[in-house]
Amino acid sequence: MKTPSPLRRLLITGACAALTLAAIPATALAADKVTFLTSWYAQAEHGGFYQAVAKGIYKKYDLDVTVRMGGPQVNGMQILTSGQADFLMGYDLQVLKSVEQGVPVTTVATSFQTDLQGMMTHEDVKSLADLKSRTVLVSTSGRTTWWPWLKGKYRLEESQSRVYTFNLQPFFADPQAAQQAYASSEVFSASKAGAKTRFFLFADDGYPPYGTTIVAMQKTVKEKPDVVARFVKATMEGWKSYLADPAPANALIKQENPNMKDDQLAWGVEKLKEYHMVDGGDAARYGIGVMTDARWQKTRDFMVGAGLLKADADWKQAYTTQFVKDLKVMP
Numbered sequence: 099m100k101t102p103s104p105l106r107r108l109l110i111t112g113a114c115a116a117l118t119l120a121a122i123p124a125t126a127l128a129a130d131k132v133t134f135l136t137s138w139y140a141q142a143e144h145g146g147f148y149q150a151v152a153k154g155i156y157k158k159y160d161l162d163v164t165v166r167m168g169g170p171q172v173n174g175m176q177i178l179t180s181g182q183a184d185f186l187m188g189y190d191l192q193v194l195k196s197v198e199q200g201v202p203v204t205t206v207a208t209s210f211q212t213d214l215q216g217m218m219t220h221e222d223v224k225s226l227a228d229l230k231s232r233t234v235l236v237s238t239s240g241r242t243t244w245w246p247w248l249k250g251k252y253r254l255e256e257s258q259s260r261v262y263t264f265n266l267q268p269f270f271a272d273p274q275a276a277q278q279a280y281a282s283s284e285v286f287s288a289s290k291a292g293a294k295t296r297f298f299l300f301a302d303d304g305y306p307p308y309g310t311t312i313v314a315m316q317k318t319v320k321e322k323p324d325v326v327a328r329f330v331k332a333t334m335e336g337w338k339s340y341l342a343d344p345a346p347a348n349a350l351i352k353q354e355n356p357n358m359k360d361d362q363l364a365w366g367v368e369k370l371k372e373y374h375m376v377d378g379g380d381a382a383r384y385g386i387g388v389m390t391d392a393r394w395q396k397t398r399d400f401m402v403g404a405g406l407l408k409a410d411a412d413w414k415q416a417y418t419t420q421f422v423k424d425l426k427v428m429p
Contacts, residue, residue: 135183140355142366150336152346159328188313198411202316205417210309211379212301218279235262235277246404282366306396334387334427377429
């Protein structure tokens with residue numbers, strides 16, 4: 099048999115390679131790389147995202163997802179807008195303010211139907227209305243988010259506030275002090291220290307923002323709607339799975355954040371369930387991740403009323419319901 103010429107051998111090799119590639123399932127070639135940036139160190143409040151990685155849910159939707167931890171020195175919005183992340187764990191007030199300032203970002207889904215923020219008090223406080231006689235510890239970021247809402251609703255005075263430095267000792271030392279808190283964080287730490295406290299979730303008294311949202315560039319929504327849709331759906335399935343069995347995600351969370359221990363993770367999951375963060379409110383009826391125009395309107399109106407947002411800001415650019423209105427990932 100005549101030996102093929104070098105050119106012919108090259109053509110034959112190329113043809114075989116092409117046939118081999120054609121035989122590979124399309125899904126094996128189509129996985130889109132996605133980077134998601136969280137707002138803090140890995141914890142139970144991020145469980146749905148880690149679960150979608152651990153259980154292969156993102157892979158099921160042809161996504162190769164990297165979950166990247168945020169932290170106190172991480173400027174998430176800057177990382178998103180510079181293209182170093184595709185999605186950001188966001189916050190309604192931050193996104194509305196960014197849109198007012200001309201930053202083209204938008205919220206595509208929410209993990210929690212309510213914000214996690216609340217107030218930790220000593221046992222003798224029966225309601226948030228009792229704060230009129232208390233010292234309230236407020237962080238720098240709290241002064242441009244929940245503090246104007248709380249102060250306006252209960253007619254508190256600015257003179258009542260003190261700086262919260264994320265140290266619980268001032269609260270422990272002063273029986274007249276109350277401080278901002280997450281049920282899954284500060285309340286857990288206070289409990290471990292043996293302190294008897296009460297916790298009041300601001301959402302129960304009408305604080306309107308969603309919690310742990312998914313934010314993207316408007317350009318991404320326009321140019322890659324299929325990627326956004328798949329990421330949103332997979333994430334909401336991740337949250338449903340996490341609440342059913344958090345062990346796979348918790349293993350990843352502890353790997354990413356060795357300071358996160360089993361007891362705090364268990365406490366965090368318990369609080370997510372207790373306050374129905376994922377499956378409560380509109381999610382119970384329309385599915386996990388859902389957002390409504392009415393809720394965004396309430397947040398916009400609060401911000402305008404508190405002087406945090408200009409009345410003419412194009413607030414409807416801050417969110418879109420196109421990826422969640424028909425999602426129907428039922429709890």
